[in-house]
Amino acid sequence: MDITSGHHSQHISRQFNKELDALKTHLMAMGGLVxxxxxxxxxxxxxxxxxxxxxxxxxxxxxNAMQLQxxxxxxxxxxxxxxxxxxLRLVLAVTRAASDMERIGDEANKIARHALSLIDEGYQxxxxxxxxxxxxxxxxxxxxxxxxxxxxxxxxxxxxLHTDESVDSEYRSSMRALVTxxxxxxxxxxPILNIxxxxxxLERIGDHANNLAESVIYLVKGLDIRHTALDELxxxxxxx
Amino acid sequence: MDITSGHHSQHISRQFNKELDALKTHLMAMGGLVxxxxxxxxxxxxxxxxxxxxxxxxxxxxxNAMQLQxxxxxxxxxxxxxxxxxxLRLVLAVTRAASDMERIGDEANKIARHALSLIDEGYQxxxxxxxxxxxxxxxxxxxxxxxxxxxxxxxxxxxxLHTDESVDSEYRSSMRALVTxxxxxxxxxxPILNIxxxxxxLERIGDHANNLAESVIYLVKGLDIRHTALDELxxxxxxx
Numbered sequence: 001m002d003i004t005s006g007h008h009s010q011h012i013s014r015q016f017n018k019e020l021d022a023l024k025t026h027l028m029a030m031g032g033l034v035x036x037x038x039x040x041x042x043x044x045x046x047x048x049x050x051x052x053x054x055x056x057x058x059x060x061x062x063x064n065a066m067q068l069q070x071x072x073x074x075x076x077x078x079x080x081x082x083x084x085x086x087x088l089r090l091v092l093a094v095t096r097a098a099s100d101m102e103r104i105g106d107e108a109n110k111i112a113r114h115a116l117s118l119i120d121e122g123y124q125x126x127x128x129x130x131x132x133x134x135x136x137x138x139x140x141x142x143x144x145x146x147x148x149x150x151x152x153x154x155x156x157x158x159x160x161l162h163t164d165e166s167v168d169s170e171y172r173s174s175m176r177a178l179v180t181x182x183x184x185x186x187x188x189x190x191p192i193l194n195i196x197x198x199x200x201x202l203e204r205i206g207d208h209a210n211n212l213a214e215s216v217i218y219l220v221k222g223l224d225i226r227h228t229a230l231d232e233l234x235x236x237x238x239x240x
Numbered sequence: 241m242d243i244t245s246g247h248h249s250q251h252i253s254r255q256f257n258k259e260l261d262a263l264k265t266h267l268m269a270m271g272g273l274v275x276x277x278x279x280x281x282x283x284x285x286x287x288x289x290x291x292x293x294x295x296x297x298x299x300x301x302x303x304n305a306m307q308l309q310x311x312x313x314x315x316x317x318x319x320x321x322x323x324x325x326x327x328l329r330l331v332l333a334v335t336r337a338a339s340d341m342e343r344i345g346d347e348a349n350k351i352a353r354h355a356l357s358l359i360d361e362g363y364q365x366x367x368x369x370x371x372x373x374x375x376x377x378x379x380x381x382x383x384x385x386x387x388x389x390x391x392x393x394x395x396x397x398x399x400x401l402h403t404d405e406s407v408d409s410e411y412r413s414s415m416r417a418l419v420t421x422x423x424x425x426x427x428x429x430x431p432i433l434n435i436x437x438x439x440x441x442l443e444r445i446g447d448h449a450n451n452l453a454e455s456v457i458y459l460v461k462g463l464d465i466r467h468t469a470l471d472e473l474x475x476x477x478x479x480x
Contacts, residue, residue: 064467071464075332082322092315099339179433186423193419193436200440224311227304 016081020090023073024150027094027101030066031146034101037063037108038142038205042135045115045198046128053119056112063105070098086222093219097149100208100215104142107201107208114194114201123191130174131198137167138206145212152220155239160213161230167206174199256321260330263313264390267334267341270306271386274341277303277348278382278445282375285355285438286368293359296352303345310338326462333459337389340448340455344382347441347448354434354441363431370414371438377407378446385452392460395479400453401470407446414439 037056044053074095077083083091141163148156175196182192214226217238225233277296284293314335317323323331381403388396415436422432454466457478465473 061467068464068467075328078318078332079324079328084319088315088319092318096339099336179429182422182429183426186426189419189422189429196433224308227301227308 016077016083016087019073019077019081020087023070023077023091023094026066026070026073027097028146028150030063030070030098030101031149033059033066034063034104034108035139035142035146037105038111038135038139041108041111041115042131042139042202044112045118046132046135048115048119048124050116050119053112053115057109057116060105060109063102067098067102071095074098086219089219089222093215096218097212097215100211104205104208107205110201111198114198118191118194121191128195130177131195131202134167134170134174134199134202137163137170138202138209141167141206141209142212145209145216148213148216149219152216154217154220157213157216158233158235158238160209164206164210165230167203171199171203171206256317256323256327259313259317259321260327263310263317263331263334266306266310266313267337268386268390270303270310270338270341271389273299273306274303274344274348275379275382275386277345278351278375278379281348281351281355282371282379282442284352285358286372286375288355288359288364290356290359293352293355297349297356300345300349303342307338307342311335314338326459329459329462333455336458337452337455340451344445344448347445350441351438354438358431358434361431368435370417371435371442374407374410374414374439374442377403377410378442378449381407381446381449382452385449385456388453388456389459392456394457394460397453397456398473398475398478400449404446404450405470407443411439411443411446 037059040052041056043049044056074091077091081087141160144156144163145160147153148160178192178196178199182189211226214224218224221238223238225238277299280292281296283289284296314331317331321327381400384396384403385400387393388400418432418436418439422429451466454464457463457465461478463478465478
């Protein structure tokens, strides 16, 4: 505690801590919502559930509203509390994370819209094993990234960064397989294009989960590891 | 000027203004670089110039490095200068803009990689009128968004927001045309998929130019208009 602090500044610092806690709580609520959106969008696709897909589209508005609210809280805190050191990093990491979560919400919305378009045209989608597998991996990444953020757990964040590499390679091989299917049967072009866009959306969700994990490392260690290849990282130093 | 300010605080405020000017200059340099990346990537594609496409891929690292440097400057300013009001908005708008510019760089890189893949397979790409037209529109949007940022020009920013709507509709009709081509000739599936990914990348660049325009309005007017439909905006109020 600062040597000049008395009763008044203790009160201010208690208030400030409350604000930071509220900010974390709101970010975690937003994370929970986008996690559910991704889950529901892929379930809607794989089970051909149009009602669920429409629900996802309708809830995109809530995701957007949460981002605006969180960014507004961050701006207020920066303007009135003038945070330094780890408090400043928390505020910056939260605003970055909210931006990634909003984009994850956008991608979930895209998946839901492709699900609706496949359902409208009467296609069976449960056979797309590629979607099932990649969506499982990506949802694991997202869950771990959110847990890492909630617990300030850099070790779990590093785990997410490693999973992203395997998702990317799985994505590339699935895309190649789908191109082959298309070439064999021109009638499948329409539905397979929808599945390709879904895979791309899932791959983007993985990228954003990756960004969330990088924000955790920034938050806890003060290191900005964006644009750094995994094999250039000193993982021993980053592991908590 | 603050009533307590003397020679010392005048000096500090001069320093601070210099830092803010440097920040703007660096952001504009980054904007110039990504603008060139988009231009070169589409030229490489349309002229089948593999050397130029490789240059774009190689320069992506510079774009990333600029984002890290700008974000670092922003963090330093927040920590040491504790800016308020319009200075705080400038810093926040710059960090948001640098993030959009970095993603524009990523999309340019994707376009260059698709160009390389088409060139490697010996395809003629200059016939893709869709790419030529959308890339022209998107580059206009990007140039205007950067100019709007440099001049704090909300009227030009609004112009960008309006162009994005027409790009999106052009994008959708081009995609439909490409699906038809694919269905007519299965041998064209490979190259047309590359062109579809390029169009998607261009459409994403348009979205990021849109975000840059929204940041200009936030910066100048203090209004966060993200996730607000154009017809809900009071444009008279926003026009400068």
